[in-house]
Amino acid sequence: MHPISRNWLGKSSQLGVFFLGLICLCSIQKVNGQSGWTKAKKEGFYQLAYQSFKSKDYYSLSGDLLETNQFSQQSLVFYGEYGVTDKFTIIANWPLQTWNGFETTETVSGLGDLKLEFKHALLKKYLPLSISIAPEIPIGRANHFASSKINDFEEINLPSGDGEFNVWSTLASSFALPNAPFYGSIFGAYNYRTEYKGVSFSDQLGIGAEIGYQIAGKVWVNAKLNALASVEDVTVVSDFVRGDGTEYTSYSFGASMPVYQNIHLSLNYRNFNDWIFSRKNIYSAPVFGIGIYYQVKPIQQ
Template identity: 75%
Template sequence: MFLKSKNWFGKSFQLGVFLLGLIYLLNYQEGLSQSGWTKGKKEGFYQLSYQSMLSSDYFTLEGEKLETNQFSQQSLVFYGEYGVTDQFTIIANLPLQTWNGFENTQKVSGLGDLRLEFKHAILKKYLPLSISIAPELPIGKANNFAKSTINDFEQINLPSGDGEFNVWSTLASSFALPNTPLYGSIFGAYNIRTEYEGIQFSDQFAIGAEVGYQIAQKVWVNARLNALATVGDVLVATDFVRGDGTEYTSFSFGASVPVYKKFHLNLNYRNFNDLIFDRKNLYSSGVVSIGLYYERK
């Protein structure tokens, strides 16, 4: 199963095709900061970011850790928010290009799935509270085959999109202390998944919290704790390539600094552990991202 050896294809290759639960997950799950705030009318936030990960540590459906040939993923992602009114914000998240590959395969790339989020403020002034609906449109490459660099007649599917239509629903709340540059947010979300090529995927739910603080009235730093779990048990390896049965707990630390007028540089580091939900069906390693964003107020 992609175990390190001189010849890791053959029969092992047929099983190894299931070891890619995190291929599209990195594109948006942690990159989005869920909060109770909505943008003001005509306000906006627009970011272009690059993120990268390398890992040979794969966690199976049972949570067993396996060492495989190294898997790598890099993504170039656009994220934007626009305030239609003071209480209604439209959010878009689109991986413009995602590069996937093992150390003994070609690297393949493609457009990712588009996530559109429609966010409404239930409360805004004293205790910001929002609800959002986010359909995810399967416009990315659901099938994207990479050939082995050892045996050119062998190939593996490394999609940049999951091929299914799904909808996230999120409830989030936030606070900001008066006269203190400190904020916090918590959220809960549910993902209704559908199917791809006759394979029905299991629903998911996610929870998370974030705190942030501004240093010297310029540098914002933040810390996040997120967790994702699958609804019900996934016992059979139906199609792990698309994240069915994936679970994890993740933590991240980030900072943003102004670089020119309303442009800011954003840096983030993310990793995974078993604090809330044990890691299942994913490659686990550090994920580094760097982004440039423009904020209009």
């Protein structure tokens, strides 16, 4: 472990505080809303989004709020869906670049882990229901050290990936009103976690809901509620930089609007609270996002 001065971490006297919050945030960015719909054959959805986050507030494994020097993270994320058949969709979620920095360190960047999701429609017509399997491939930088601005002989690990192979399994259902531009979705998910360099991690449970409405036939708005909890009771920090024991409830509001033909602009705001699962092992602050997405519609025969 590289030496880190108390001044570097400010009011936090626990070395693990920043490390844990960093990886927790990286994983949070990948837990998006789920739906029961699959894409039509050859239909596509491709989005490039930028997300920004800054926080001094860290919730420990016991749920205590601690204040550290400010940490910031920015990410450029690709998200895509493609309909292989009317009932089978492939989804990719990949942080192309993530910038991590402490207010007393340099900023380092790197490629994130790739999440590939394989989604199959169990029911499609009256009550859309889908099941998906999504392995997360640890191709990001699991170790990336940034130098201190205060003492150049000190450095801290700010990874862009967690180094661990894990698999999400999700069951989701949706509905759309026949005479109004309104929809809703609910989902439940299980994250099977493995290990990193011999250190095992607790599996996770995720639940969520989403509603959306189209204004004036052009602008879609949505609201989401997500929650994540550990299957096992994690009371001891098993590894500083892997985020074991993360729990939270989050809410978000989004909007999207057409800008040119099939190109749309999207905006998103997300924050965290303790409504369902209390915050543990996480930095908590608003996450702002802006993106551009492109839709490909299959040619009607």
